[in-house]
Amino acid sequence: MKAYLLLEDGTLFTGESFGAEGTTVGEVVFNTGMTGYQEVLTDPSYCGQLVAMTYPLIGNYGINRHDMEAMIPHVHAFIVREHADSPHHWQNELPLGAWLQQHGIMGISGIDTRMLTRKLRRHGTMKGRITTADEQIEQMHQQLQQTPLLRDQVARVSTKNLYTIPHYGKRVVMIDYGAKAGLKRELVKRGCEVIVVPHDTTVDEIERLGPDGIFLSNGPGDPKDVPYAIEVVKEVSQRYPTFGVCLGHQLLALAFGGDTEKMQFGHRGCNHPVTDLATKRTVITSQNHGYAVCADSIETTPLVITHLALNDGSVEGLRHQTLPVFSVQYHPEAAPGPHDSAYLFDQFIEMMEFQREQEGLQYAER
Numbered sequence: 001m002k003a004y005l006l007l008e009d010g011t012l013f014t015g016e017s018f019g020a021e022g023t024t025v026g027e028v029v030f031n032t033g034m035t036g037y038q039e040v041l042t043d044p045s046y047c048g049q050l051v052a053m054t055y056p057l058i059g060n061y062g063i064n065r066h067d068m069e070a071m072i073p074h075v076h077a078f079i080v081r082e083h084a085d086s087p088h089h090w091q092n093e094l095p096l097g098a099w100l101q102q103h104g105i106m107g108i109s110g111i112d113t114r115m116l117t118r119k120l121r122r123h124g125t126m127k128g129r130i131t132t133a134d135e136q137i138e139q140m141h142q143q144l145q146q147t148p149l150l151r152d153q154v155a156r157v158s159t160k161n162l163y164t165i166p167h168y169g170k171r172v173v174m175i176d177y178g179a180k181a182g183l184k185r186e187l188v189k190r191g192c193e194v195i196v197v198p199h200d201t202t203v204d205e206i207e208r209l210g211p212d213g214i215f216l217s218n219g220p221g222d223p224k225d226v227p228y229a230i231e232v233v234k235e236v237s238q239r240y241p242t243f244g245v246c247l248g249h250q251l252l253a254l255a256f257g258g259d260t261e262k263m264q265f266g267h268r269g270c271n272h273p274v275t276d277l278a279t280k281r282t283v284i285t286s287q288n289h290g291y292a293v294c295a296d297s298i299e300t301t302p303l304v305i306t307h308l309a310l311n312d313g314s315v316e317g318l319r320h321q322t323l324p325v326f327s328v329q330y331h332p333e334a335a336p337g338p339h340d341s342a343y344l345f346d347q348f349i350e351m352m353e354f355q356r357e358q359e360g361l362q363y364a365e366r
Contacts, residue, residue: 001132003108005050005079006140008127011119018083019100019107021132025147026050026076028128029290030117032269035061036286037096041078041105042069044157044178045246045288047220048150050128051268052079054117059084062092063099069180073103074157074220077130079116083109106130124264125290153220154178154229154247158199167193170352173211175201177219177229177247182333186345187215200228203235213241213352216248218331222291223250223260230254237325241351243344244327246289252303252327253318259297263314266290267329273310274330276317282310283340285330292329293318324351 003017007028030052031040037058040051058080078100087095100107108130120126129144150156157178165184169191174184177199187194195209199219206214214236223230234255236242244252250260267287275282293315298305307317307328319326326348332341 002134003106003130003132004135004140005108005111006129006137006144007119008144009123010141012137012140013108013111013116015108015110016083017107017132018085018097018109019078020104022104022106023129023131023133024050024076024106025127025129025144025149027125027149027290028052028079028116028120029125029266029268030054030113030120031288032271036270038063038067039069040288041073041075042071043180043288044070044074045180045218045220047074047153047157047178048076049220050077050079050130051075052113052116053081054113056081056113057084058082059096060087061089062087063094063096064089064091065093066091069182070157073100073105074178075105077106077108079111079113079130080107080109081111081113083107106132120265125266151221151225154199154226157220159196160198162195162197162201165194165196167191169193170212170349171195171210172213172215172352173197173206173209174215174217175199175206175229175232175248177217177226177251179217179219180331180333182331183215183217183245186333186342190345190349192349199226201232203232206232206236207239211240212356213243213348215348216242216244216251216327218246218248218288220247222262223247223254226251237320238323241324241348241355242326243348243351246329246331249318249327249329250289250291250293252325253293253298253301256303256320257297257301258303259294260291261294263290263292267309267314270334272330274307274316275310276307278306285316285332285341286334287330289329324355
């Protein structure tokens, strides 16, 4: 079956449908990862987006239950050059196309993803519309213009109810703005009890949980679309050791007086080099964001820049000058990607331990 991708600048791509039938609208972005398409599909940070993979062959190792970052896919559509409909892998449980159909996600293959990526790099991310309906281009363009992009992605992907991953170590309250499974896994691996709370949890509700530290998760969209979260982050980060990742990093910057801006085409992939300014060490990171912290805005805040992107010089890490608070723009749990940045979770644990020692308290079984 034919499928059509129309960009807001009028460019039309014609390909083949390999997912669900229908119509969807979203922001068209690209990911440069050669592997990890299942993690991309299930990353809540992609909510509301039509994701194009720059690597030409996608689906060759199928879908399995072990590589999920969430229980369901969150992309609104998947765009590839070539779709492998006969995957070969010892963990494969379902072909990519069948899995997309199962979850009502559209897929389009057979289009020039290189041309699409070059266009997005040159002109920035664009609104797009994918459909399997046979429509006139004028009608498609009119409907695309009339359909707004989502602004409530965090509310869509955040947990609706508090839940606990029990352990006998330090108690971490994770505010879920669209948290990936890998983040929880890294904290549990280090002995933490993780209490995951909804995005709109209040400061009082967090305090009643008795946390040793606060984790601000990744998530989709513009951080300024969740102003209530900025106020909560401002309060809790001045009371508890705090670690922010991706959207959590941006919210932390806003909470302390910094600013954020939309990037031209963002960072999405598992091959982004980042330099630690203190050690001069460069690591390869996994990233997925379309907004960034404005470097100039940090000068008048109590924060300092700790990491920079090697490719474009954008802000990739922050630290508070006096409080046990820090954040990174990238995904240190690195799934997919190398494990160069896992040490950041250890730093968070050390911060919580030091804070407890300062208070003269000892950990007890809860």
